[in-house]
Amino acid sequence: MPELPEVETVRRGLSPVVEGARIARADIRRDGLRWPFPERMADRLTGARVLRLGRRSKYLLADLDTGETLIIHLGMSGRMLISGHRLGAFHHDHPAPAKHDHVVLDMDNGARVTFNDPRRFGAMDLCPTAALHDHKLIRVLGPEPLGNSFNGTYLNATLSRRNSPIKAALLDQGIVAGLGNIYVCEVLHRAGIHPARKAARIAPARRATLVPIIRDVLSEAIESGGSSLRDYRQADGDLGYFQHSFRVYGREGEPCVTQGCTGKIRRITQSGRSTFYCAQCQR
Incomplete structure (x- = not known):
């Protein structure tokens, strides 16, 4: 999607x-x-x-x-x-x-x-x-991740009350609007956070670092025209190119790109969705 x-x-x-x-x-x-x-x-x-x-x-x-x-x-x-x-x-x-x-x-x-x-x-x-x-589709949405209301203070306070895995929390559209499976995998890898970690048990300082990382990942993807997976095309019919910059998504069994890391990308299933991560550098 x-x-x-x-x-x-x-x-x-x-x-x-x-x-x-x-x-x-x-x-x-x-x-x-x-x-x-x-x-x-x-x-x-x-x-x-x-x-x-x-x-x-x-x-x-x-x-x-x-x-x-x-x-x-x-x-x-x-x-x-x-x-x-x-x-x-x-x-x-x-x-x-x-x-x-x-x-x-x-x-x-x-x-x-x-x-x-x-x-x-x-x-x-x-x-x-x-x-x-x-409107029923709009009123349930959380703040826009590229907007001013999405900040470290807000995310820290919200995640501190969540006992769900951090990946599930970031996919909750009521917490932050617009994030999906692909970009949450990429964000958590850059942050070095294991996708199964309970959101509330992540140190506040680490939770706060997610905000700039989310902004960076989304901004880079927008500048690349998105990720062309399956049916997606831009309005002019061109492909998106951010998929060529994926660090983990879809790279099961391949080497981790983090400098100095010798791990390989793994895949697990969370809530029926594939999660890609590096067990060595994501804790």
Whole structure:
């Protein structure tokens, strides 16, 4: 599933195309994806101007001049693809409709934004912009890891009350929004913390170091365009490249890259997910 860096990369790709543009036509080709689409979705989108394209955790948020916000979740395999608009030195013509093109937005600037989702685990919803923070998908989210409210004091206090493994705690979207399996594995390796350690039993000074490490890992991933695993692509169809910088994720049996460490990467299963770590330098 795309994590924060992938969603932020998609947002940055879509922003110059859709912000300020009006949706000339919304073509909704099915009743819903993971959940049913909102009532009259095509009518409510057609004619609306996109004032701002933001992101909250793993959700894209398109604020419309109708007073509503379009909430988009990419799910396991969702992609937002741009055509008919010049991206850098290239111009992408509109492709023929594909089997899994579920929502197509034709903008008044000639661009087309297509939501393609083979597995149909994505989601879209519309809600009043003024009530966005109370939406069931948004109100449960913790602070953004790249925002000011996410700091050492907050994380220390929160983790001190958690008896769950540190990996599970960091995956809790109510503690920190947007982190997923890939980047938590990478963060814990850089921090030298074993993924099965109980969060509350980690020394406060070590817990506090997680904040800058989380910021660094996410920022590096965003600059690399995210990680292209399975179905993920950027909005212009390009691949992300952060997977070439993975220290542990997907590297079971390979040597640890930490200088001076002679260990090898191991894999365990936590809550049904694969965890990659080095038993020698993560304690």
